[in-house]
Amino acid sequence: MAHDSLDLLTVLGSAGIVVKLVLLVLLLFSVVSWAIIFIKFFSLRRDYQESLRFQEFFWKSSSLSDVYAKMKHMGESPAARLFRAGYKELNAMGRAGGGQGGGTGVAGLDTLKRTLDRTCSAEVTRMGQLVSFLATCGNTAPFIGLLGTVWGIMEAFHGIGLKGSASLAVVAPGISEALVATAIGLGVAIPAVVAYNTFLHRIRTIGSELENFSADFLNVVERDLHRIPGES
Template sequence: MKDIGSLDLGGNFHGSLIGMILDAGFMVKFVLLLLLVFSVVSWAIIFLKYKYYRNVKKENESFNADYLKSSKLSDVSSAAKKYTYSTTAEVFRVGYGELTKINKVFKEPSSNEEVGFSSLDNVERSLNKACNSEMTKLERALSFLATTGSASPFIGLFGTVWGIMDTFKGIGARGSATLAVVAPGISEALIATAAGLAAAIPAVIFYNYFLNRAKIMVQEMDNFSAEFLNIVERYLVRK
């Protein structure tokens, strides 16, 4: 009498994850490959954005320290040149550049009060443009994380549904519905759902994390812009 552990259940079931992937149908494999691409690109974005945000935060803190301890805007302008990642430093560079142009206008004999108020509007528009430009940099590639987080579970579910359809087709062809026939196909199909969740969960977590960090940095830029505008307005009043 044969040992029960040596009985052939009539299926090609492999207990290992790799074995189940290899035994999966073409569509399930295609879905898994697509999810792998989504996951790899998402993790690449996560690592790059994390490094970028860390550099931005570090340089913003350093620039703010230089800004607070400086008594002249020209000194701040010199210090701002060494910061390549700082968002507030870029806003300052744009604002200071516009202020330099205003100063040249006021040195002309034809300058008047209307020119002063018009110049203030020019500075404000320049600061807004710089803030929007930096915000675009901060949010760049985050849309892919959002897409991965929202679409991957459904892509995985599609692979699972397709795999289950193939399983039932196999049941119909064999004319039997034993556990040995059903279990391999179902387990292989469910891998797609698991892969979809594995790709989506990190993408959603880091998307929300980066979005929150971006909002904080945008608020810092807005606050700095308002403070810089106050300086410009006081300068124009003295003129």
């Protein structure tokens, strides 16, 4: 195993300047993509769990004002930020207070819906930050590696021409150096693509949960709006 690692380092050390530059770019891509993978894995997991926790708290509360008063003890989450934006808009229209009175009509509900939709869209955009780099990395890393391979093969054939020999001993080192670039390019791209698709699915799931919560929030407000005075 140690001998194999030493051989790989020897191959990389004897590679041409262009191949080394390609490998350096791939190394940077790999470091950045893995940093993003770890950051987004934990942040999206936290967003999902905290949003579910807030929704459970929402349904157990007695009124919207009660939710708003106690939500400071809850962790920050997309669902909490969505509720806060909706409640503040509702309060601005004179409808905050757990379903007590107010003059909000259909136009007010439309305004509230637009606020919730805008906040939901902003949350999805926020969760998607940095994720697009993984797609870029997955799409370009194999081609960058292929560039290093093609260039390395060109150098190998140039060496054959200079030495006037096409024996395996002359060709093999240059070809192996070149193929390493493609292998590393694939090694960078595969985790990035897998992570991108996984995170995209999680973001869509959270986005759907936010849309459902937004609809539930509107339903609660609308029920309060049409509640008969004195009805419990």
